[in-house]
Amino acid sequence: MDHFATPARFLAMHEATAAAPPALLPPLPLTDDQLLLQAEAALRRQLPPPDAALQACVLIPAKDEAATLPATLAALAAQTTLAGERLPQGMVEVIVLANNCQDRTAAAVRQAARRHPCLLIHVVEVSLPRTHAHVGRARRLLLDEAARRLESTIGPTGVLLNTDADTLAASTWLAANLREIECGAEAVGGRILTQTP
Template sequence: MWRALPLPARGVQASVIIPAKDEAVNLPATLAALAAQTDLHGQALLPHSFEVLVLANNCLDHTAHVVREFAARHPRLRLHIAEVTLPKEQAHVGQARRLLMDEACRRLEQGGHPRAFIASTDADTRVSPTWLISIAAELATGVDAVGGRILMDNADPTCPVRRCQLRDAAYYLLRARLEDHLDPAPYDPWPRHHQHFGANLALTTRAYRHVGGLPVVPYLEDEALVQRLVHHDLHLRHSPAVKVYTSGRQQGRVAVGLSWQLRQWAELQQAQREPLVDNPQRLQAEWQLRAQLRRLWKQHSAGTLRALPAYPTATGLSRAALRREITRAGSFGQLWEKIRGRFLVQCCGCWPAVPLSVAIRMLREQVAALESSPPVAAGHLCI
């Protein structure tokens, strides 16, 4: 599939990957945005500093032809296209993105740049002019991956679905603010956001190899990759400076994704119903528990964990059982996966989902209370 590609440029720093299925209409704008990448001073990036890999899978239109025509008109852009017809059971975005990321990682390793990274976007998405340089700047701080902001392209603010999307974004940004107060991550400081999806996601080759690559699942493969990063205690930065603009189409290429979410909101609008979302009280309890366990994990890692304090009953474990879980875990992410599962079982029914507008009001109150109160010593969470 990729055998005919020329060798990567020596020192190439980034490989942009784009899965494309019947995207002949959208790809020219996507590729034009990549061809126009600049540094923070508006100077064009050196042509050998990055390359673009497009995988046209199971296409019924002229996707590959469009890419080849664009490459001929833009010889400075190192643009490569491969075509593949995947078996029906593998013909999904998870398999396509995995093939792309594997090839990108292999080529970057050949290129030999010590800070090389894979940058993922979609065929109906336009990256901002400083997209790549902004990713590189974030990775230079020492994080392993970057999730960028995904904004709607030419969205109509009066559209009912658009209004629902804006309220959803407000909810998740308030969640991120609450999380930052309760369990802050030094590598992902405020201001930050909540998105880490395939249209705007990057990670180092080292991180990609460390987690064993992208999980091959039919959809939400980006979420699955992020879960692997968290499991291995790798650092993900949610950077507001890394932006892309994606289409608002409601007929997409995956079973579950943005287009699916837009359809769900449209159906709720027609039924005059609000979306139900996670209860902020449950989120607060969850993040308080995680912060407490993180402190115990740090003590364990430093060899200073002696007697456990009054153990958090939200874990559903005795002190002895909790100590065993801490000792057995290979990473904090692994420990938290297990404890969080028990926590969700323990609190099942305690904090039911609430309408989106109610959740936004609750989050605003929680954040305001935290920001108006002086810091206090962390206590022990009991439910």
């Protein structure tokens, strides 16, 4: 009978492992879904509340675009109405999602925001899981968050616009898109002209 453990002996033999605090156990790695939820939360946390006058969000996913973003943001800051007048303050915001950047993308955006105070420019830095660290996922995160922001200000008539971090928008790009939406278009596409060096 000595070869069978009694409950008292069993507990005594396994007391050390039974009493090990959970903090000493190695953490389980986060799943991609959990990492994406963290990225969404970081996106919300890093943005200020939307301006009450907000009607449109320009969304720019960026990965290592410190060299090109200043010109892109300058072109957006120079947007006018179709009649050439300045756009109302707070009507438009730009959100740049700096996705897994290794360069000074976020710093370049912050500097552009200081240089162009007439335009609300925000930057959010996130690290997406490698399998999701692409422009499609970054754009989707931006679209979801911008839709939420517009819903809280102007409602379903808010306009979402996308551009790339290396694109120079024409001075009436925003106004032309808004006019098409006001005329009943549900989606508007544009022409892209490439520059050769």
